[in-house]
Amino acid sequence: MESALRGAPLNKTMITVSIMLATIIQAIDGTIANVALPHMQGSFNATLEQVNWVLTSFIVATAVTTPLTGWLCDRWGLKHVFLVSIGGFTLASMLCGLANSLPEIVLARILQGVFGAALVPLSQAVLLNINTKEEHGSAMAIWGVGVMIGPMLGPMLGGWLTDNYSWRWVFLINLPIGALAFAGIYRYIESIPGERKIAFDLKGFVSLSFAVASLQLMLDRGQENDWFESWETWSEFITLTVSLSYFVVHTIKAPQGHSFFEYRLLKNMNYIMGLMFIFIVGLVLFATRSLTPSMLQGLLNYSALQAGWVLAPSGLGTMIAMLVVGKLVGKFDVRYILVIGFALTAYSLFQMSSYSLEIAEKEIIWPGFLQGVGLGLIFVPLSTATFATLTPELRAEGTAIYSLVRNLGSSVGIALVQTLLIRNAQTMHASLVENIGVDKSNPASSTLANGLDLSSLQGLGLVSQEIERQATMVGYVDDFWMMFILTLVIIPLVVLIKPVARIKHRP
Numbered sequence: 001m002e003s004a005l006r007g008a009p010l011n012k013t014m015i016t017v018s019i020m021l022a023t024i025i026q027a028i029d030g031t032i033a034n035v036a037l038p039h040m041q042g043s044f045n046a047t048l049e050q051v052n053w054v055l056t057s058f059i060v061a062t063a064v065t066t067p068l069t070g071w072l073c074d075r076w077g078l079k080h081v082f083l084v085s086i087g088g089f090t091l092a093s094m095l096c097g098l099a100n101s102l103p104e105i106v107l108a109r110i111l112q113g114v115f116g117a118a119l120v121p122l123s124q125a126v127l128l129n130i131n132t133k134e135e136h137g138s139a140m141a142i143w144g145v146g147v148m149i150g151p152m153l154g155p156m157l158g159g160w161l162t163d164n165y166s167w168r169w170v171f172l173i174n175l176p177i178g179a180l181a182f183a184g185i186y187r188y189i190e191s192i193p194g195e196r197k198i199a200f201d202l203k204g205f206v207s208l209s210f211a212v213a214s215l216q217l218m219l220d221r222g223q224e225n226d227w228f229e230s231w232e233t234w235s236e237f238i239t240l241t242v243s244l245s246y247f248v249v250h251t252i253k254a255p256q257g258h259s260f261f262e263y264r265l266l267k268n269m270n271y272i273m274g275l276m277f278i279f280i281v282g283l284v285l286f287a288t289r290s291l292t293p294s295m296l297q298g299l300l301n302y303s304a305l306q307a308g309w310v311l312a313p314s315g316l317g318t319m320i321a322m323l324v325v326g327k328l329v330g331k332f333d334v335r336y337i338l339v340i341g342f343a344l345t346a347y348s349l350f351q352m353s354s355y356s357l358e359i360a361e362k363e364i365i366w367p368g369f370l371q372g373v374g375l376g377l378i379f380v381p382l383s384t385a386t387f388a389t390l391t392p393e394l395r396a397e398g399t400a401i402y403s404l405v406r407n408l409g410s411s412v413g414i415a416l417v418q419t420l421l422i423r424n425a426q427t428m429h430a431s432l433v434e435n436i437g438v439d440k441s442n443p444a445s446s447t448l449a450n451g452l453d454l455s456s457l458q459g460l461g462l463v464s465q466e467i468e469r470q471a472t473m474v475g476y477v478d479d480f481w482m483m484f485i486l487t488l489v490i491i492p493l494v495v496l497i498k499p500v501a502r503i504k505h506r507p
Helices: 012-028 034-044 053-076 078-098 102-116 119-130 133-164 174-188 202-221 231-253 263-267 269-298 304-328 334-352 361-387 392-435 443-449 457-496
Strands: none
Touching: 012 078, 012 119, 012 133, 012 174, 034 053, 034 102, 034 133, 053 078, 053 102, 053 119, 053 202, 053 392, 078 102, 078 119, 078 174, 119 133, 119 361, 119 392, 133 304, 133 361, 202 231, 202 392, 263 269, 263 392, 269 304, 269 334, 269 361, 269 392, 269 457, 304 334, 304 361, 334 361, 334 457, 361 392, 392 457
């Protein structure tokens, strides 16, 4: 891969702006369409299950195509891959906005995922290449802001565009931004031919693609299908097991340079530890952040825009922390920064575990802000330490695998918290129902049934509605409490990461 994107002169500012525009629109598109789904459902006369493929198709296509990034850069060069990716992604966004049927938009979303998969890892690789080792902390802070601000802005921006204009603008907004990113990358990044050292491993790619696609489909649709009570989940699980097993055996037996996966990445312990931690971060922290919006809108009757404003301080905390900690990486042991980040996150989750139906906005804003700061303190030093030992030629594939593992961790975490939320809520619902109308001295009975006529349909309906609300809130609290425990368990593992100041590049 290109060594340092050498050029005369090197305009780091314009390169950074251009690649971050590409990163932000790709990151936003993972969540921006969520709030527009009901409007699309009406436009296409589709069921909820059918319209959900607008989200699922994008997620699966992105996950399957991400591992190709390293080979594509080795074959055609980073700049050409970047230009094709942003150009294709922008064109696919236009097709999404112009779609007149569900199959059309699903196909366009698949194209979005295929072309957009390389944008985030390539932006990370470029920032590492154009900055010195001493500047990597600040570079990863800038990259982290782009990666993190996208999913946070997505629902709020999507809600505003849908309410004030049309769901089509959720996708068409990408056109001017994509055009600017394309122009900047074309103008400021020098074209360097690929080295063509890696042979394309068709068997490895196909088996890994089946494994990743099966996992994503199983996680995305598992709860809807009642998990292993469904033949679909079993078929996805079997496909995952067989494909992944074949990929591992095939990769071990493949000679050097003929495997789809670069062997040298496995020899770098700091990189391997980084993958483990970013998976855990995705599992615990990103999944937790998916709970609060659904709680606010589904349980506390916030609008999408209101929820966006209440959650905005969380994103602000992340940005502030990333920009500050970017200056500290290299001056302090990253492990100390990570411990502080995890500790702040754990404290915020402890506060969230005391949420109730009567919670005030400030009680949501403050823990959210702390969680945002904690995530910022974790994300930047972790990314910096992970890639500190990788040589430039391994960065394209290294960043692609890093992004893939982060997304898989997030998918696993979201599936976990959503499943536990529903099951814990159902358990609590059954427990509350048992107490209604049985014992007037029971606190649950007297609180829920106070002032209501349980002999009337209206009274029973109101009680049932209140039971559902109380049980669901308990489900959310249980999730926050579980994530608090998991975050505490993670903290001691930080000692396994080597500090950036003590490690050197390895060939």
